[in-house]
Amino acid sequence: MTDDVMVSVQCITYNHEKYIRKALDGFVMQKTNFKFEVIVHDDASTDGTARIVQEYAEKYDFIIPILQSENQYSKGVNFQEKYIYPLMRGKYIAFCEGDDYWTDPYKLQTLYDYMSTHDECSMCCHAYENIIANTEKSIGEVHTLHSDGDIIMEKAIKYDNPTQVASQMFKRECIIYKPALFENRGVGDYMLLLYAATLGELHYIDKVMTRHRVASDGSWTNRVRKNKTLRTKHNDSMIEFLKDFDNYTSEKYHEYVLDKIEDYQFDSIMINRDYREIISHKKFRDVSTKRALLVKIGVVFPVLINHILDKHDYS
Secondary structure, three states: OOOOEEEEEEEEEOOOOOOHHHHHHHHHOOOOOOEEEEEEEEOOOOOOHHHHHHHHHHHOOOEEEEEOOOOOOOOOOOHHHHHHHHHOOOOEEEEOOOOOEEOOOOHHHHHHHHHHHOOOEEEEEEEEEEEEOOOOOEEEEEOOOOOOEEOOHHHHHHOOOOOOHHHOEEEHHHHHOOOHHHOOOOOHHHHHHHHHHHHOEEEEEEEEEEEEEEOOOOOHHHHHHHOHHHHHHHHHHHHHHHHHHHHHOOOOOHHHHHHHHHHHHHHHHHHHOOHHHHHHOHHHHHOOHHHHHHHHHHHHOHHHHHHHHHHOOOO
């Protein structure tokens, strides 16, 4: 790390030819009184993503490209740890994947100003807008809190990530020095957020400065949602992590952790569609009225309800 570059930005991209210019333009338009760098890792895209990244890197010296010739993810390589982290020089680290983009030219400055004057803050984030991946149509803004303030541990645990990755900035040590417990298990964003919460405060700024594409082509969330086997394995992985996190924090947040574990257990039961078991689970009270009705009918007519759920892509 050097005092010269204050913020390092990580941008991971793969087959984002349709989106990547928006992300890169979001970096280019940033107005700051400090130096920042953007490390763009393209994982051997098969479209024109790498060409576009290279084009911007040749024009802007703060954009540092890592253009893979072989797909690292499919080989099981932790490319962040191997390729990206060693290049990061900033005191703070921000994120924006290649299918999302920043909309405010003062986004980095706003987060930096808060974190650099509040040493107790380990992560700072802001509101964002969800858009339909291929149309740019807004689905609505997401405001974690009603105004600027700190995100309490209960909220951090309850909601897999109560903010969005492209809205976050972390202290360097949250990223570079994470214990093994928080590495490569389930949803890395969630683990990172919880680790940051054990080190300091999570601060939220109630201003929309990012757009997040929902269920874009090839997104990990989309793959998990549609693959029941993968989703069940994901739930099991998250439950295992939460139990380890509970031990790591000496059960300080045991009540919240247990409630979150029950959420994952219930989701797996929903996937398996044992309608009697679903109804008997305590989390059944939290499902929507429409879903509850379908489940109750499913006790008597399981084949019919399975057909309806499959047709409408419900779990």
